[in-house]
Amino acid sequence: MSEFRRIGGRIGAEITGVDPNALPLDEVNDALLEHKALVFRGAGLDDEGQLRFAERFGELTRAHPTVPSVEGRPDILPVNGEEGIRSNVWHTDVTFVRTPPKLSTLRALVVPPYGGNTLIANSAAAYRDLPDPLREFADRLWAVHTNDYDYVLPRTNTDKAVEYRQTFTSRRYQTAHPVVRVHPESGERGLFIGGFAQKIVGLSNSESRDILRILQSYVTRPENILRVQWTPGDLVLFDNRITQHYAPDDYGDQPRTLHRVTVAGDAPAGVTGETSYIIEGDDATHYTPAQAA
Numbered sequence: 001m002s003e004f005r006r007i008g009g010r011i012g013a014e015i016t017g018v019d020p021n022a023l024p025l026d027e028v029n030d031a032l033l034e035h036k037a038l039v040f041r042g043a044g045l046d047d048e049g050q051l052r053f054a055e056r057f058g059e060l061t062r063a064h065p066t067v068p069s070v071e072g073r074p075d076i077l078p079v080n081g082e083e084g085i086r087s088n089v090w091h092t093d094v095t096f097v098r099t100p101p102k103l104s105t106l107r108a109l110v111v112p113p114y115g116g117n118t119l120i121a122n123s124a125a126a127y128r129d130l131p132d133p134l135r136e137f138a139d140r141l142w143a144v145h146t147n148d149y150d151y152v153l154p155r156t157n158t159d160k161a162v163e164y165r166q167t168f169t170s171r172r173y174q175t176a177h178p179v180v181r182v183h184p185e186s187g188e189r190g191l192f193i194g195g196f197a198q199k200i201v202g203l204s205n206s207e208s209r210d211i212l213r214i215l216q217s218y219v220t221r222p223e224n225i226l227r228v229q230w231t232p233g234d235l236v237l238f239d240n241r242i243t244q245h246y247a248p249d250d251y252g253d254q255p256r257t258l259h260r261v262t263v264a265g266d267a268p269a270g271v272t273g274e275t276s277y278i279i280e281g282d283d284a285t286h287y288t289p290a291q292a293a
């Protein structure tokens with residue numbers, strides 16, 4: 001009997017005051033497959049505990065393909081708004097590489113008194129919402145994901161922001177992923193697009209933008225979204241194979257620090273079973289374990 005309490009009609013469940021590492025792995029994984037995002041209120045983990053929790057699901061990735069980790073913690077990415085860019089674009093983590101992480105964990109260290117929430121969307125519900133002709137169309141599409149586009153444009157022209165963009169794009173990646181990904185564990189289909197998806201294979205830039213905008217509008221419907229209001233000590237686990245997320249830039253200059261640890265994933269497969277392929281860049285083995293092609 002799961003102790004997770006549903007907190008959204010289509011996505012999200014939470015559990016309070018429990019050590020995530022003390023819960024049976026099967027129970028957590030089953031809840032994750034069902035709810036897509038799990039909030040562990042008052043999890044009380046430190047860096048070690050977060051790493052240990054993530055490792056229960058498989059081998060970890062390093063912090064990021066191009067962005068430096070927390071000092072002395074190669075597997076932990078610092079998430080804070082101080083770098084001059086904020087993740088206020090809907091995206092799925094690191095989809096510009098061929099094998100994006102399967103799971104992401106976020107842990108709140110410092111949160112502003114208001115704002116600074118994280119929004120997480122269920123992309124399987126979005127897929128189910130598509131009208132039949134659009135769903136069949138999407139099933140056949142592939143999208144090119146890249147790290148070199150305006151997601152990383154600095155909000156300001158501060159030296160730090162410009163430097164961050166240079167770091168983010170210091171290695172350039174382009175990968176083709178199926179627009180409809182079949183979840184490797186549940187078999188569920190979901191729209192696998194988000195901010196790094198910049199082009200549809202075989203279409204022009206302007207056609208691509210229009211098609212992606214239409215599909216993306218189904219992902220970001222309010223019905224499909226969980227809004228997480230952070231308290232320090234909270235841990236969130238979400239399924240990066242079948243969600244997108246967004247961090248509203250609504251907290252001014254107040255500090256906000258989260259730590260992210262991600263679990264390595266496989267190459268996404270579309271409805272025909274074909275898997276993602278690299279267009280530009282390497283297979284990022286400095287970031288994520290090598291996988292058979």
Ligand SMILES: [Fe+2]
Binds near residue numbers: 091092093
């Ligand atoms: Fe993210």
